[in-house]
Amino acid sequence: MKQQANLIRAGQVIEHDGRRWTVLKQQIISPGKGGAFIQVDMRDLKTGNKTNERWRTADTVERLMTEEKEYTYSYQDGTNLVLMDPETFEQALIPADILGEQLPFLQDNMTVIVDLVEGDPVAMHLPAMVTLQIVEADPVTKGQTATSSYKPAKLSNGVKTMVPPFIETGERIVVRTDDSTYVERAKG
Structure with a gap:
């Protein structure tokens, strides 16, 4: 789904240069001369590499739709978190670095929300x-x-x-x- 660059928000998933990126933060910059632009910090979903990109506010980007799914946290296995689907009881492995600085707040049997794009986990949300x-x-x-x-x-x-x-x-x-x-x- 196409959207204007100035509508990009943290947590969204966009497609850029043939790769999927999760938006970490965005800032609209209005220089004294010329048009405003948006600067976006984002992380590649496959490699985990971070980058920042600038677009004019009138540019369009491809936003990917995410599906939210509820899981229960079971345990950490190396670099992965083992989550259980409360409906089917199937286990899912999700990279622990998806949580970033929130990882220490993850507790046994905690209900978490995972954002999926075409079945791939792109973000994880803990209770507030x-x-x-x-x-x-x-x-x-x-x-x-x-x-x-x-x-x-x-x-x-x-x-x-x-x-x-x-x-x-x-x-x-x-x-x-x-x-x-x-x-x-x-x-x-």
């Missing part, structure tokens, strides 16, 4: 938030108030994040999977 335990948190500095800055903490999956001063080691918190930011204390 997960609950994790704090394994290491700096102590509260005397005189530090709740409205002051956040302090560093380490989560049970090894990811470092910033938490409010009242959060202590051993507590469970809710964290965003896209940028590993603190949301709230876990309830219950």
